[in-house]
Amino acid sequence: MGDAPAAPVPILMYHSIGGSDRLAVRPEAFAEQLAHLRDNGYTPITFGELAAGGPVPGRPVVITFDDGYADFHERALPLLEKFGFRATVFVTTGWIRDAGPYAAGRPLGPTLSWSQVAEIASCGIEVGGHGHSHAQLDQLSDAVLRTELLRSRRLLEDRVGRTVTTMAYPYGYSSARVRREVRAAGYDAACAVANALASGDGDRLAVPRVTVRAGTSLAGFERALRGRGFLADHALTKGYALLRRSRYAVRRLRGTV
Template sequence: MSDTRVPILMYHSVAAAPNDATRALSVAPEAFAEQMALVGDLGLTPIGTAELAAGWRSGGPLPERPVLITFDDGYEGVHRHALPVLAKHGFAATLFVSTGWIRGAYDTGGGLDTMLDWHQVCELAGSGVEIGGHSHTHPQLDQLDDDTLRSELTRCKEIVADELGTVPTSFAYPYGYSSRRVRRAVREAGFAQALAVGNGLARRGQGPYALQRVTVRRGTGAEEFERLVEGRSIGRNFARDRALTKGYAVLRRARQVRRKAIRSRV
């Protein structure tokens, strides 16, 4: 049990025609369908984030070859393209939502592409997808002061609980950024486990608040995907994935600056 290494796949957008802000970290619908078929062919068993953490916490049984399928942010293509594929295979998955990006009453206008609405999030939850937190406005949490950090976490948790009627227990750090202070705040906010990036396989020894994931990109082909889930293609892609994550943050900050400038002129 202690030596088990679990691939946690990190997806963002699943879209046929993503915009420039999400293109690098999006996956084409056809590619996602092929990847999920490969997960089945390889004999992997998708489970939820809470299930993995609970198994490791208690020492209870897990499937022989577990894998986690996770989505960050809350893009509309998760409902349109990913959900039918997951349902076809009977696969579990986890969606980490930035509540201020989901279309509806709490929308802050920060989403980088077409986002889910709360009705779609509810449908995903009703289909067995675990819904976790991903902050409220998707900031770099380690750059926030204590009060703002706490607000980002509690606001996210409360909105998910209000919309779904279920308190989320899993969290994913925006951009994968965390620190000891951020991890402590996530725990104090009531989340039982949290995912980073790291581009490595998850291990029990990482602790429940720093479980690593591997990035699936638009250019991830079938052979590379197979190497990823087997832990054989991670090291060579780490530097590239880190650059992509930083570029993603820069794009978002640029959009925020432009939006504030437009508002100031109105």
């Protein structure tokens, strides 16, 4: 990622703060994690700042949120502002509460409105793309994939009033074909999952993150900051990636994509 920092950087992946699913982190736990970052000398930057490859603080960390749930505005943003921390929110544009004729997909909980997205951006939070309908991008035909990527980016840029150059893959799924289309759609960098730390010599369109879940203890959070504690996740990810490539190949042979 350009002149990236010498040490690998943890990119934390959150979803909901205060929701009820297995990825939803309690507000109290989130506040404790932010305090841990502050007390241990971490400086949060946005994903775009890291991907740009310019100078970064001595101990950078990136805090990201997927999907665009309403509780980011209600619970996460006040805590981030309290600590003076920056973050990146990857928004699924078809899930926006007042998406109107552009509504697409089925959000798993209450989502942000367009006015809240604009307010978040005005607070120094980076807004990135997360697809339009939260589709599994690696299973889409080329034409549908292009529409999914371009519509998301154009809607965000129109509503936020600034260029959008970063995104995260829904479910973390991508492929070489998807990454080519992501670049063609105008994105400079994209987040996967992978549960590993980001290094300067990695693929800018498949930057790894580490998952923070509902059950992540403070000790587990510290291990995640060092890219540890994800052996089971790594094994499942590799096996499932092979299955998905095979599934897409079969669908292409049958002419269903």
